[in-house]
Amino acid sequence: MKRLHVHLSVSDLDQSIAFYSGLFGSEPGVRKADYARWLIDEPAVNFAISDRACGEPGVSHLGIQAGDDDDLALIEERIAAASGPVENEGETTCCYARSRKSWTADPDGLRWEAFLTHGESETFGAEPDLSRLDESAAQSGGACCDSAA
Template identity: 30%
Template sequence: MSRIQLALTVSDVEQSVTFYSQLLGTAPHKRRRGYANFAVAEPPLKLVLIEGTPNATPPSDAPNTSPAADAAPGCCTTAPGSLNHLGIEVASVDEVRAARERLTTAGLATFDEDDTTCCYARQGKVWVHDPDGIEWEVYTITDDDPADALPPTAHREDPR
């Protein structure tokens, strides 16, 4: 199973959840403070909503928040109403590794996160930028509800 991921920065996650629930005809798969995601079967889509403002520091009561999260690319680095990042969810770590190999063989700079906690899930992923700087991740979820889950503002380095 593969599906495209679209992550949007929104100004009010509750209003956005209401709108996207109506638009997509489904309830969110996961909701946390300032975060929601929809796992849509048809068309295959993972829609992620991240509440925030550019370079916002996550809420103080967010679990396991990195102190450097306000500088983390792919989190709240875009204005509400704009694209946060794009992704391709794949079924296995092997598919992430195959994507990494394909991207590096093509000469693209990648950033690996082999076993990371992000968006309230354990994931394996590889990041790459398109020619205009838009971030793409190829990822798989290895544990959808871990005890040490981090919000979407978990820190990672920018490969640029």
């Protein structure tokens, strides 16, 4: 099953967990000191929050979680057809999960990931180097809050 992925940066993890647990009617399936994730079936969403991300609270990134290898291949084909920048991260550990993923950015610099999760991890993992995506967005106009603005 494919799921839309939403990852928000939050300023207070505990308050946000309480809010979203009420909103979704369930506690997060994964909860760590700096991260929480819900896998919601209706609508099919992988919703994550963390207080690790840089910057102000808000959308960290969006994505599409693949259900299997064929789903991931199709999503990656669509990313290529969208003609945005592509950063193939490959096998990685991120957000307490082991996954294979690729990244792109829309014309305004909003980051999207396509990923297939293979299992859990005890560590959050390292932040990927997505500077190439940021450079591409800056060339196309970028977001209004670019540091150069």
